[in-house]
Amino acid sequence: MQELSMFGFPVVFDPSDNRLVANAADVSYEAYSRKLSKGMFGLLADAAYAAQDEPYYDFYKAIGRDGERAAFAARALRYDSTVIMQGAAGNEYKKTAGHFHCEVPGKGMSYPEYYQVIKGTAVFVMQKVRDEHTEGRMLVEDCLIAEVKAGQAIVIPPNYGHCTVNVSDETMVFVNLVAENSQNDYAGVKRSVGMCCYILQAENGGYRAVKNPHYDFACEPKLVVPTDNDVLGIYDHHPVYSEYLRTPQKFDYLTSPEHNMKDYFQVFRDK
Numbered sequence: 422m423q424e425l426s427m428f429g430f431p432v433v434f435d436p437s438d439n440r441l442v443a444n445a446a447d448v449s450y451e452a453y454s455r456k457l458s459k460g461m462f463g464l465l466a467d468a469a470y471a472a473q474d475e476p477y478y479d480f481y482k483a484i485g486r487d488g489e490r491a492a493f494a495a496r497a498l499r500y501d502s503t504v505i506m507q508g509a510a511g512n513e514y515k516k517t518a519g520h521f522h523c524e525v526p527g528k529g530m531s532y533p534e535y536y537q538v539i540k541g542t543a544v545f546v547m548q549k550v551r552d553e554h555t556e557g558r559m560l561v562e563d564c565l566i567a568e569v570k571a572g573q574a575i576v577i578p579p580n581y582g583h584c585t586v587n588v589s590d591e592t593m594v595f596v597n598l599v600a601e602n603s604q605n606d607y608a609g610v611k612r613s614v615g616m617c618c619y620i621l622q623a624e625n626g627g628y629r630a631v632k633n634p635h636y637d638f639a640c641e642p643k644l645v646v647p648t649d650n651d652v653l654g655i656y657d658h659h660p661v662y663s664e665y666l667r668t669p670q671k672f673d674y675l676t677s678p679e680h681n682m683k684d685y686f687q688v689f690r691d692k
């Protein structure tokens with residue numbers, strides 16, 4: 422068992438079955454679900470990959486202390502966790518199904534999302550596209566590929582589709598803080614056979630990003646890493662769960678994102 426202190430409440434990781442286990446009587450989650458490899462067909466770099474029941478990732482909805490969940494609901498936010506298994510399909514690292522978020526009513530932009538890595542190393546692929554809702558090929562106007570290590574955090578800017586990739590040689594765990602009203606739209610990414618870049622195993626270890634040929638590009642993908650950001654509440658090795666409970670109003674940008682359009686891009690620096 423491995424204590425995962427970055428959660429902000431007592432949770433341990435059980436390596437025998439890759440499950441998160443509450444380590445206090447008042448820690449729980451609302452729902453648990455598992456994604457298998459067959460649920461990733463049509464999103465993978467290798468269209469011939471045929472393993473059906475390979476575990477990909479687990480989702481723990483609204484995880485936290487029972488007495489503190491209401492503090493998140495009070496600002497219409499939810500704190501969830503995802504566990505991505507170690508490994509690859511062919512040479513493509515295991516990843517989540519990419520998606521865009523729905524628009525914030527009346528704001529002309531979609532909900533942002535706060536992510537913090539708890540264990541392992543993640544790569545987040547973020548893409549801004551033209552023609553998300555049309556039937557043709559999408560044109561990529563911006564693509565950020567962020568390497569995020571355990572303890573570090575990022576915010577997905579409004580209007581950016583995103584997926585998370587486990588590039589480590591261990592099971593990877595991350596958490597998200599997101600508006601309860603944010604709905605995931607998977608259709609555009611599915612139509613394009615995944616996100617605009619695939620994250621593949623490099624020959625010498627590590628990873629490399631390869632463009633998805635189903636997209637057109639008006640930009641080159643940028644490799645970035647996160648930096649601390651006081652406005653968005655991003656502090657390395659500081660659990661966002663605890664930070665939220667300390668200063669919940671700081672995270673109102675997750676439901677009213679229009680005031681911070683410049684701040685979202687201050688979080689990233691070139692790798």
Ligand SMILES: [Fe+2]
Pocket residue numbers: 520522534583605
């Ligand atoms: Fe999301």
